[in-house]
Amino acid sequence: MSGEKKVAREILIATLGTEPQGVTWMLDWLLGQGYPIREVLVLHTQSDVVKSALEKLDLEFGLAQTYPGLSYRREAIHGEAGPILDLASERDAWAFLRTIYRAIRRARQAGQVVHLSLTGGRKTMAVYAMVAAQLLFGEHDRAWHMISDVHWSGSEKRMHPSPSDRFQVVPVPVVRWGDAATVQILLSEVDDPWEAIRRQQEYALQEKMRQRREFWQHYLTPAQREVAELLVREGLDNAAIARRLGKSEHTVANQLTRIYRAFDQWRGLPIGKTGASRAAFIAEFAPLFLNEET
Secondary structure, three states: OOOOOOOOOOOEEEEOOOOOOOHHHHHHHHHHOOOOOOEEEEEEEEOHHHHHHHHHHHHHHHHOOOOOOOEEEEEEEEOOEEEEEOOOOOOHHHHHHHHHHHHHHHHOOOOOOEEEEEOOOOHHHHHHHHHHHHHHHHOOOOOEEEEEEEOOOOOOOEEEEEOOOOOEEEEEEOOOOHHHHHHHHHHOOOOOHHHHHHHHHHHHHHHHHHHHHHHHOOOOOHHHHHHHHHHHHHHOOOOHHHHHOOOOHHHHHHHHHHHHHHHHHHOOOOOOOOOOHHHHHHHHHHHOOOOOOO
């Protein structure tokens, strides 16, 4: 419909401390690299020392018209007890995690590609922002950090780099906790980061158990499963397993060798480089029998 507002395709989400250049330098670099950023969201605390940085950013995106056609928003961090002045406690950090999680989630729900800047603000912000990214990022989302020799704490605080400024922007690898299906569930259903973490852990455990059952059923023969179950469930040695099953110790030893090779294959280890051991095998598959009656 012609009356619908078109959502910007790529968004920069940036944290802010006392140095507003962290936002504009990053934005300038991204635009210079050809990323079609059309929206900037700045997340910030509400301390007095941050106000001047916000005023400079308001000017850049407002009266100065440095970025015509680019949408700019800023969002203050709130906790259950009110405005967050600084990330000075665990409760403050949790409030920021809720804020950054929901910001990324809104952008992903709107179909935007997220560029997450980890340059500004407290180091705690970067740490918790990465947690949110690990939960919600898609294939095309990116996290960035700036490395610079420029001393922004001086009296001259240029909002844009000059050709002589030595700095570089580096991508920060984000190891996503879940697959695409899991992320879609979080995007559609989970608005709270702590619930998202709980669900992600639950999904990961379920997937691990599925993989263990798959190994047990498809990598082992019925005879090998008999040996493996006595090993894992009861911790029997080779001689005890042999007596229980009416086999020779030599036969049991050979079967365990094949079981461990299958275990290595299942774990993706190179052929001939075994890492399997009795203790590792028991530790991996003991959860299959934890909830069964003995």
